[in-house]
Amino acid sequence: MTMGMHERLLAKDATMSVVGLGYVGLPIALAFAKHLKVIGFDINAERVALMKQQIDPSEELEAADFDGCDITFTADPEDLKNAQFHIVAVPTPINPSNQPDLTPLLSASRTVGQALKMGDYVVYESTVYPGCTEDDCVPVLEKVSGLKFGPDFKVGYSPERINPGDKVNTIETIVKVVSGSDEESLDAIARTYELVVKAGTHRASSIKVAEASKIIENTQRDVNIALVNELSIIFDRIGINTYEVLEAAGTKWNFLKFSPGLVGGHCIGIDPYYLTWKSSKLGYHARVINSGRYVNDAMGAHVGKQTVKRMLELGKNPLESRVLVMGLTFKEDVADIRNTKVVDVIHELQSYNIEVDVVDPMASPTEVKREYDLTLKEAPDAGAYDAVIIAVNHAPYRNMSETDFEALMRDEKGVLIDLKGLYRNSIKRLTYWSL
Numbered sequence: 411m412t413m414g415m416h417e418r419l420l421a422k423d424a425t426m427s428v429v430g431l432g433y434v435g436l437p438i439a440l441a442f443a444k445h446l447k448v449i450g451f452d453i454n455a456e457r458v459a460l461m462k463q464q465i466d467p468s469e470e471l472e473a474a475d476f477d478g479c480d481i482t483f484t485a486d487p488e489d490l491k492n493a494q495f496h497i498v499a500v501p502t503p504i505n506p507s508n509q510p511d512l513t514p515l516l517s518a519s520r521t522v523g524q525a526l527k528m529g530d531y532v533v534y535e536s537t538v539y540p541g542c543t544e545d546d547c548v549p550v551l552e553k554v555s556g557l558k559f560g561p562d563f564k565v566g567y568s569p570e571r572i573n574p575g576d577k578v579n580t581i582e583t584i585v586k587v588v589s590g591s592d593e594e595s596l597d598a599i600a601r602t603y604e605l606v607v608k609a610g611t612h613r614a615s616s617i618k619v620a621e622a623s624k625i626i627e628n629t630q631r632d633v634n635i636a637l638v639n640e641l642s643i644i645f646d647r648i649g650i651n652t653y654e655v656l657e658a659a660g661t662k663w664n665f666l667k668f669s670p671g672l673v674g675g676h677c678i679g680i681d682p683y684y685l686t687w688k689s690s691k692l693g694y695h696a697r698v699i700n701s702g703r704y705v706n707d708a709m710g711a712h713v714g715k716q717t718v719k720r721m722l723e724l725g726k727n728p729l730e731s732r733v734l735v736m737g738l739t740f741k742e743d744v745a746d747i748r749n750t751k752v753v754d755v756i757h758e759l760q761s762y763n764i765e766v767d768v769v770d771p772m773a774s775p776t777e778v779k780r781e782y783d784l785t786l787k788e789a790p791d792a793g794a795y796d797a798v799i800i801a802v803n804h805a806p807y808r809n810m811s812e813t814d815f816e817a818l819m820r821d822e823k824g825v826l827i828d829l830k831g832l833y834r835n836s837i838k839r840l841t842y843w844s845l
């Protein structure tokens with residue numbers, strides 16, 4: 411009897427490749443490489459060179475995580491011909507018009523297509539709209555390889571749920587949704603993932619169901635955050651603190667715990683656009699999801715305006731004011747600056763000709779310069795600012811006291827803008843505002 415794909419992988423008679431070694435691809439490649447023979451491929455040769463030295467360019471993993479792994483890192487697409495089970499984990503961004511940009515995904519599909527052989531498997535992990543794997547990627551695989559989807563090669567989709575910076579919810583501990591193009595591939599893909607996902611797999615009934623499940627996880631979060639963001643705009647006008655209202659409402663057993671904030675990063679603020687795009691192609695203009703996106707995308711400018719308003723109330727002239735923004739990354743305690751909405755706050759302040767200084771203990775100054783043309787300051791100036799915005803709750807900021815903030819202010823009439831309401835019970839003298 412011929413061995414199935416899972417057995418062949420286990421016997422190292424077949425090799426796995428992981429295409430795209432970023433936040434998602436590298437951890438999964440290393441996890442599999444503890445059990446299987448793996449080829450880790452990335453188009454970025456600089457990143458590959460780092461990984462060969464056991465350095466994770468995304469700064470999530472330690473050198474020890476590479477120990478005991480049967481993995482070869484490469485930037486040469488030819489090497490993919492030695493693999494039979496391909497996992498694709500490349501970025502799925504949006505373009506400036508908020509529409510899906512499938513360039514990396516289709517390019518990776520071409521790369522895999524040129525290496526595809528009879529009997530191979532291709533499993534996509536990138537977040538996409540339902541239908542993308544079968545309608546957009548498979549035709550590329552077929553065209554480039556000259557093989558026929560179904561009889562010649564099989565496809566699956568298994569969305570990634572990891573949360574950068576989170577050491578509790580990891581590949582091993584989160585149930586993984588898996589899907590395949592037929593019963594046999596579903597079984598082989600599920601059993602292969604079960605090697606590394608201790609929490610087990612959920613076998614979705616189809617590839618489209620698996621794709622949709624991922625996109626709604628993030629859409630649900632986005633819409634819920636949009637609701638509390640809108641509530642925060644309303645409560646601001648009423649003159650009550652949103653966090654205090656949420657605390658009170660949160661004592662009910664079924665009240666959902668979401669807090670207001672900037673929705674940045676490359677997942678929650680982006681994935682819903684994949685779904686609304688697909689929906690509009692099918693003739694339905696998604697109202698709730700798009701409203702949520704609209705509210706969340708406007709929060710950075712809202713924070714900027716509220717800062718200016720508080721400064722004007724204190725008689726400060728924006729043209730002569732300096733504001734310090736503390737934290738630039740898309741969320742706390744990570745180095746990731748992709749799609750950070752703190753930039754919207756900065757741009758709003760700059761539109762009033764305010765001089766803005768930005769500090770961040772996690773972000774790389776070179777990347778910030780390249781991505782946003784902003785110069786990160788190494789340390790804030792003492793006694794220099796009219797307002798300080800705590801935009802991201804990085805660990806070193808969490809223990810700051812009112813005296814620390816006062817030391818940063820130009821005079822006693824300073825404004826403290828605290829997006830996450832962290833200091834709301836401890837600021838007595840400065841002018842305080844939170845979402």
Ligand SMILES: NC(=O)c1ccc[n+]([C@@H]2O[C@H](COP(=O)([O-])OP(=O)(O)OC[C@H]3O[C@@H](n4cnc5c(N)ncnc54)[C@H](O)[C@@H]3O)[C@@H](O)[C@H]2O)c1
Nearest residue numbers: 430431432433434452453454500502514517518536537570
């Ligand atoms: N980061 C997360 O927390 C997370 C969580 C769940 C899902 N996702 C999804 O997973 C996918 C990957 O995200 P990520 O955060 O790992 O991205 P990333 O930017 O960290 O990494 C992507 C890697 O792919 C490489 N790459 C780009 N184009 C390529 C190509 N054509 N061929 C080979 N390699 C290529 C890049 O050089 C980079 O190393 C996206 O669809 C994302 O939405 C991410």
